[in-house]
Amino acid sequence: MSRAFLKGVDISFLPQYEEEGIVTKDVDGTPMETFDLLEKYGVNAVRLRLWHTPENIKESGGYCSLAHTIAMAKRIKAHNMEFMLDFHYSDWWADPASQRKPAAWAELSFAELEQAVYEYTRDTLLSLKEQGQLPSVVQIGNEIRSGFLFPEGQLPDCAGMVKLINAGIRGAREVAGKDEMQVMIHLDQGGRFFFLKEWFDNAIAEGMEEFDVIGLSFYPFWHGTYQDLKETMERLIKLYGKPIMIVETAHPWRICNEGFVDKKQVEIAGFEASEEGQKVVLDLVMQLVASVEKEMGQGVFYWEPICKAQQEHQGWDTNMGILDENGKAMCSIESFRFEREQYSPEVLNSLLSKRKVKDNGEAVSQLSGKKNLLRNSDWGDGLLYWHMSENTENVMAQIYPEFVEPFPAPPVNAIRVEANKQFTYLLEQEVELNPGQYSLQVQIKGVDTTNVNVRLFAMDGEMEYYEVIHPTEHEWEPYTIEKIKCETGHLKVGISVDAPPMYLLMKDFVLVSE
Numbered sequence: 001m002s003r004a005f006l007k008g009v010d011i012s013f014l015p016q017y018e019e020e021g022i023v024t025k026d027v028d029g030t031p032m033e034t035f036d037l038l039e040k041y042g043v044n045a046v047r048l049r050l051w052h053t054p055e056n057i058k059e060s061g062g063y064c065s066l067a068h069t070i071a072m073a074k075r076i077k078a079h080n081m082e083f084m085l086d087f088h089y090s091d092w093w094a095d096p097a098s099q100r101k102p103a104a105w106a107e108l109s110f111a112e113l114e115q116a117v118y119e120y121t122r123d124t125l126l127s128l129k130e131q132g133q134l135p136s137v138v139q140i141g142n143e144i145r146s147g148f149l150f151p152e153g154q155l156p157d158c159a160g161m162v163k164l165i166n167a168g169i170r171g172a173r174e175v176a177g178k179d180e181m182q183v184m185i186h187l188d189q190g191g192r193f194f195f196l197k198e199w200f201d202n203a204i205a206e207g208m209e210e211f212d213v214i215g216l217s218f219y220p221f222w223h224g225t226y227q228d229l230k231e232t233m234e235r236l237i238k239l240y241g242k243p244i245m246i247v248e249t250a251h252p253w254r255i256c257n258e259g260f261v262d263k264k265q266v267e268i269a270g271f272e273a274s275e276e277g278q279k280v281v282l283d284l285v286m287q288l289v290a291s292v293e294k295e296m297g298q299g300v301f302y303w304e305p306i307c308k309a310q311q312e313h314q315g316w317d318t319n320m321g322i323l324d325e326n327g328k329a330m331c332s333i334e335s336f337r338f339e340r341e342q343y344s345p346e347v348l349n350s351l352l353s354k355r356k357v358k359d360n361g362e363a364v365s366q367l368s369g370k371k372n373l374l375r376n377s378d379w380g381d382g383l384l385y386w387h388m389s390e391n392t393e394n395v396m397a398q399i400y401p402e403f404v405e406p407f408p409a410p411p412v413n414a415i416r417v418e419a420n421k422q423f424t425y426l427l428e429q430e431v432e433l434n435p436g437q438y439s440l441q442v443q444i445k446g447v448d449t450t451n452v453n454v455r456l457f458a459m460d461g462e463m464e465y466y467e468v469i470h471p472t473e474h475e476w477e478p479y480t481i482e483k484i485k486c487e488t489g490h491l492k493v494g495i496s497v498d499a500p501p502m503y504l505l506m507k508d509f510v511l512v513s514e
Contacts, residue, residue: 005290005340006082006245006299008045009038011306015072016063022308025328034306035079037329042336045082047247047301048072049142050124052102056091064088066124073133084247084301085128085135086142086186087121087168089149094142096188096500097422097451099150110152110160114167117149121171129175137182139247140168143217143450145187145199146421146500155501156394156420162206169209178212186215186247188449191224192473193232195447195501200240213298214240217248220281221265222448225474226352230288233297243296246289248303251281252319253330259319264470270355273319275330282335284351290343305332370512373431373438374493377509379413391424400505414445418503427506428494433486437514440493441480446471446504454504458484459492469495471504483514 014034024034032040050069054060069085076083088094091102105116121140128134144165147154153161165185172183185208189195196216214236218229233244252261252273261273271277282302289297307317309325322332375385379399388397396418401411417425440458454469456479465484471477484491495506 004295004298005338006045006301007042007286007336007338008047008082008084008247008299008301009043009305009336010047010049010086010248010301010303011038012047012049012064012072012086013304014306015068016061017307022306023327024306024323025326027329027331027333029326029328035075035081037333038306038336039079039081041329041333042338043081045084045136045299045301046072046076047084047086048076049086049088051088051091052120053091053104056103060092066127070128070131070133073128073131073135077133082137083133083135084137084139084184085125086139086247087124088142089117089120089168094144095450096143096146099141099144099146099148099154101149101152105149110163113149113152114163117164117167118171121168122174123171125172125175125181134176134181137184137213137245138172139184139186139215140165140172140211142186143188144185145189145195154421158202158206162203162208165203166207166209169211173209182212184213184215184245184247185211186217188217189223189447190216190218190246191226191228191232192447193228193235196232196236197239200236204240212242214242214244215247216244217450218246218285219248219250220269220271221251221261221470222450222452224447225270226284226288226355229285230291233289233292237292237296243298244289244292245297245299245301246285247301249282249285249300250303250305250320251278253278253322253324253332254319256318258314260316261319262468262470264468267356268470268472270357272356275332278322278330279332279335280351280354282332283338284348286335286338287343287348287351290338290340291345291348295340373433373511373513374429374509375431378507379415386427386429389426390419392419392421394421395419395423395425397425397427402507412507414505414507416503416505417497418501419499420501422500423497424499425497426494428492429509430490430492431511432489433491433513435487435489436485438484438486438491439480439482439512439514440465440484441478441508441510442495442506443476443478443508444469444471444504444506445473445476447473447502449500449502452499452502453497454499455496456481457494457496460484460486460490461488463487471502476507478508 051064153164266273305322307321400416457466
């Protein structure tokens with residue numbers, strides 16, 4: 001790499017936004033060309049995703065094609081920025097829950113698929129090299145912790161996954177050596193060492209070919225605490241001797257009804273959803289990565305910061321970018337002025353001290369003192385009165401006792417659910433009740449990531465009440481549904497899960513009359 005520390009952005013959506021008429025402005029409101037704006041504030045690297053044949057997916061608009069990538073790469077190089085290429089090996093999004101093969105590869109045998117990955121990787125990079133636009137770093141897949149090119153490379157089939165990854169690595173190495181272009185393996189769960197160690201140990205044992213850089217996604221509302229991230233980076237570097245980049249991170253600048261991140265997730269992240277809160281998070285992640293010894297923390301990329309915020313849009317561009325509704329850059333753009341030499345333990349500790357830790361005491365006790373209308377709510381009699389179902393034999397669900405003081409007090413039972421591939425799970429109980437109004441609560445601990453959908457629910461006939469759950473692993477979080485109207489005399493309550501590999505614990509199910 002030509003620079004010691006990368007301050008990067010993933011702006012793969014920029015061609016689409018520009019065609020829709022976006023105008024980017026400096027912090028004082030002066031219109032500026034987007035790359036000029038980014039360069040002014042210190043951005044020195046750009047990451048682009050590449051979809052195989054996006055025209056196959058109507059929603060893609062045909063963007064993120066090779067032609068778009070070459071055009072963007074020329075703009076990147078013209079501004080003297082490093083270029084990172086993110087192969088999705090799909091016609092559309094690839095992430096922990098979805099690694100769908102391109103339509104062109106749908107009917108291939110495994111051997112043919114392996115060859116297709118090799119040739120596609122090689123030929124794409126050769127096209128870029130012929131244009132003088134070879135990336136500095138190339139990702140073999142995007143967030144491939146749950147596997148690669150489903151179903152052939154879906155975990156727990158680690159051997160199949162590694163053969164396909166190796167095909168991509170070989171294709172890249174044929175075009176350029178590591179001194180010219182580095183090969184990255186990119187996983188989510190940046191703050192969860194146990195997930196990452198298991199993945200790398202298994203992949204290396206199956207013969208994964210040599211790569212150069214570990215890329216991690218770290219979204220603080222999904223992937224652990226900031227201290228988790230620091231410890232995870234340090235332990236991974238010690239084990240595998242590879243430098244690390246955070247190639248995706250972000251924080252909301254406001255809360256919106258249709259925004260990408262909700263109030264509960266902001267509480268998990270520990271910083272306000274505000275312009276200042278967004279800047280603090282980015283400053284903090286920069287400091288954390290720069291704190292890694294021997295300059296093995298190589299950079300930070302903000303995912304899709306250039307998007308004009310619009311209330312009527314639902315999703316990322318509503319509250320996650322660094323431009324306000326007028327297209328004006330907010331204060332977080334100043335974070336890209338950071339240089340490695342500005343790392344300071346005192347500054348890092350000062351930023352960490354600003355994180356708000358939520359006190360759960362009041363919420364946990366709000367249903368106490370009332371009769372629990374659920375039967376066998378502590379699972380002391382196993383799953384009696386409860387119904388449990390899942391969609392795959394890879395799901396492990398078991399009663400998980402937690403022993404509390406004073407010993408030998410009886411354990412507090414939880415149910416732990418986990419799987420090593422995409423799964424669904426349902427735990428529910430049907431209760432006969434008098435017509436009236438009720439509240440339901442459960443306590444949750446676990447992990448979260450892209451496309452995790454966990455819900456606490458109550459159903460009265462066709463009427464459904466639910467609360468979206470965002471698991472965190474360091475403390476129990478209470479989730480409550482209030483004002484549940486039961487008119488039929490029968491209420492079905494429980495937890496539903498639809499998620500990539502993760503684990504979840506639940507305890508203290510309580511249903512009370514209001």
